[in-house]
Amino acid sequence: MNRIEVENLTKDYKNGRGIFGLDFSVGRGEVFGYLGPNGAGKTTTIRCLMGFIKAGGGSCRINGMDCFEHSRQIHKNVGYLPGEIALINDMTGRQYLKFIREMKGIKDSRRQKYITDLFELDDSGKIKKMSKGTKQKVALAAAFMGQPDILVLDEATSGLDPLMQNRFVDLVLEEKKRGRTIFMSSHIFEEVEKTCDRVAIIKDGRLVSVESMAALATKKQKSYTVLFKDRRRAAAFASKAPFAVEKVQGARVHFYAGQNPGPVLAAVARADPVDIEIKSQSLEELFLHFYKEGDR
Amino acid sequence: MILPLIKQNIKSCIRPLLIVWAVIMMYTAIIVYMYNPQFSRMLTEYQKIMPGIMDAMGMSGAAENLVQWMGIYLYGFIMTAFPMIFSIIAANSLMMKYIDSGSVCALLTSGRTRRQIVLTQAACAVVFVLVLFALSTAGGVVCARIMFGGQLDINLYIQLNFSCMLMQLMVMCVSFAAACFSSETKQFCTFGAGLPVAFYIADMAANMGGKAENIKYLTPYTLFDAAKITAGESVAVQNALMAVISLALVRGAAVYFEKRDLSV
Ligand SMILES: Nc1ncnc2c1ncn2[C@@H]1O[C@H](COP(=O)(O)OP(=O)(O)O)[C@@H](O)[C@H]1O
Numbered sequence: 124m125n126r127i128e129v130e131n132l133t134k135d136y137k138n139g140r141g142i143f144g145l146d147f148s149v150g151r152g153e154v155f156g157y158l159g160p161n162g163a164g165k166t167t168t169i170r171c172l173m174g175f176i177k178a179g180g181g182s183c184r185i186n187g188m189d190c191f192e193h194s195r196q197i198h199k200n201v202g203y204l205p206g207e208i209a210l211i212n213d214m215t216g217r218q219y220l221k222f223i224r225e226m227k228g229i230k231d232s233r234r235q236k237y238i239t240d241l242f243e244l245d246d247s248g249k250i251k252k253m254s255k256g257t258k259q260k261v262a263l264a265a266a267f268m269g270q271p272d273i274l275v276l277d278e279a280t281s282g283l284d285p286l287m288q289n290r291f292v293d294l295v296l297e298e299k300k301r302g303r304t305i306f307m308s309s310h311i312f313e314e315v316e317k318t319c320d321r322v323a324i325i326k327d328g329r330l331v332s333v334e335s336m337a338a339l340a341t342k343k344q345k346s347y348t349v350l351f352k353d354r355r356r357a358a359a360f361a362s363k364a365p366f367a368v369e370k371v372q373g374a375r376v377h378f379y380a381g382q383n384p385g386p387v388l389a390a391v392a393r394a395d396p397v398d399i400e401i402k403s404q405s406l407e408e409l410f411l412h413f414y415k416e417g418d419r
Numbered sequence: 420m421i422l423p424l425i426k427q428n429i430k431s432c433i434r435p436l437l438i439v440w441a442v443i444m445m446y447t448a449i450i451v452y453m454y455n456p457q458f459s460r461m462l463t464e465y466q467k468i469m470p471g472i473m474d475a476m477g478m479s480g481a482a483e484n485l486v487q488w489m490g491i492y493l494y495g496f497i498m499t500a501f502p503m504i505f506s507i508i509a510a511n512s513l514m515m516k517y518i519d520s521g522s523v524c525a526l527l528t529s530g531r532t533r534r535q536i537v538l539t540q541a542a543c544a545v546v547f548v549l550v551l552f553a554l555s556t557a558g559g560v561v562c563a564r565i566m567f568g569g570q571l572d573i574n575l576y577i578q579l580n581f582s583c584m585l586m587q588l589m590v591m592c593v594s595f596a597a598a599c600f601s602s603e604t605k606q607f608c609t610f611g612a613g614l615p616v617a618f619y620i621a622d623m624a625a626n627m628g629g630k631a632e633n634i635k636y637l638t639p640y641t642l643f644d645a646a647k648i649t650a651g652e653s654v655a656v657q658n659a660l661m662a663v664i665s666l667a668l669v670r671g672a673a674v675y676f677e678k679r680d681l682s683v
């Protein structure tokens with residue numbers, strides 16, 4: 124059964140802002156990445172999922188229940204990390220976490236302790252005086268403390284230093300092993316690449332693509348740069364090549380090719396090159412390609 | 420009712436409540452102390468010399484006994500203004516602060532319904548006003564007893580406070596409802612603080628008499644009529660009206676809060 128189901132979800136804020144006709148679902152135990160540039164509509168989608176705002180059209184359900192109507196039952200089993208961290212400023216970190224624990228009726232504080240230790244959080248200070256990263260850690264502890272089956276995380280690593288970002292990735296992988304369902308918005312490709320099973324890419328409020336990481340990997344292109352003895356040979360190779368050549372720069376020929384490099388390499392070998400350089404396209408480059416695709 | 424939230428509410432409101440109570444007690448002590456039938460007659464003379472100013476402060480009419488004296492000089496200004504200030508502060512910390520800062524999401528994701536949240540906050544707001552008036556009434560009785568023995572008509576004094584409390588509950592409900600309808604503190608200041616203050620000023624203007632008297636139909640504060648109560652007349656209709664207005668405001672606020680978008 125799908126944990127999260129979003130169907131034709133729309134929230135129109137006018138002037139082309141908002142989200143429009145979103146369709147996707149997240150299965151049990153899946154880690155689902157939600158990527159998009161700033162203002163794409165990630166937080167708006169998550170607000171619908173959390174029942175903070177009512178969908179203008181379409182529907183979103185968690186565990187089969189409408190996110191707005193049944194938010195009480197849904198939240199008993201969901202950990203949420205807000206995109207814009209809003210804690211209660213006049214409390215200390217520890218008071219806040221205790222308050223949240225009591226509000227959620229969580230008796231056991233061991234999990235909270237585990238998270239605060241993992242992120243080396245000093246929760247003794249007033250939240251008002253905390254740095255952005257420290258507040259983020261408090262919010263992370265609040266999201267993970269109840270051991271919920273579903274986690275909804277909105278840009279979870281914003282404000283964290285690289286070391287803590289890595290700890291976060293480890294934490295997500297650990298939760299994934301326990302079979303939790305995780306929906307995380309992000310614009311950091313690395314954490315998504317390391318943790319997610321599937322990703323959706325959203326731009327200007329519309330989904331550009333929803334694909335599994337494995338399928339994305341096969342879409343990764345390789346970039347080839349082949350050096351010939353002189354311009355003439357390079358031009359000759361470029362004109363006869365059985366694939367699209369990106370550009371010819373003097374004796375150098377650049378082109379991209381996908382999987383199954385056999386025929387490409389054979390053609391290159393026949394042309395007797397001096398040197399060859401093959402680079403894998405990074406996921407980041409692939410995503411940027413998707414972002415641009417949304418522009419068309 | 421959500422217990423941890425109630426605990427948090429008490430923590431955030433106890434200080435303003437005690438401060439406002441202390442101010443009220445200070446004025447109560449002073450005004451009871453100043454009671455003296457001869458002085459009372461002198462003040463009545465003042466009213467004849469400069470009627471406008473005294474009237475505006477709600478300090479008009481002649482006091483024939485202690486409860487009338489308190490009705491004029493304590494419930495004309497102090498007991499209308501200071502609990503109002505407390506109500507605005509409390510509505511802000513019980514509701515507006517959570518919405519404006521976005522921390523309402525901590526409440527919304529705690530596995531409670533919105534109705535539970537808004538009714539818990541409303542109940543706390545009401546109870547705080549009740550406590551403020553219970554403390555003030557008790558304090559007034561003690562002051563009068565110490566300084567003037569059994570001269571205070573306790574029955575009328577309690578009726579006075581009860582009616583005043585209903586008026587302040589209405590103010591609290593205006594402020595609380597404004598918070599439930601607002602997204603930012605700016606809006607809350609306009610309606611949650613602005614409206615009560617405007618009503619208050621309108622009430623002062625209406626007290627000046629003359630043509631301005633018609634303003635009294637624009638402000639619900641006129642439903643609290645201290646002179647009538649201390650004269651022993653019944654204000655049951657006014658009291659009922661104030662209770663109904665308060666209930667309607669809370670109900671409207673709760674219904675809206677349950678349905679509204681909270682972009683946090
Ligand atoms: N409450 C709101 N009222 C009007 N416009 C909004 C509101 N919330 C978000 N928006 C607009 O919707 C768009 C998407 O915002 P958001 O979901 O926060 O993007 P993201 O989280 O992907 O950066 C933005 O253009 C934003 O200005």
Ligand SMILES: [Mg+2]
Pocket residue numbers: 165166167206277278
């Ligand atoms: Mg966002």
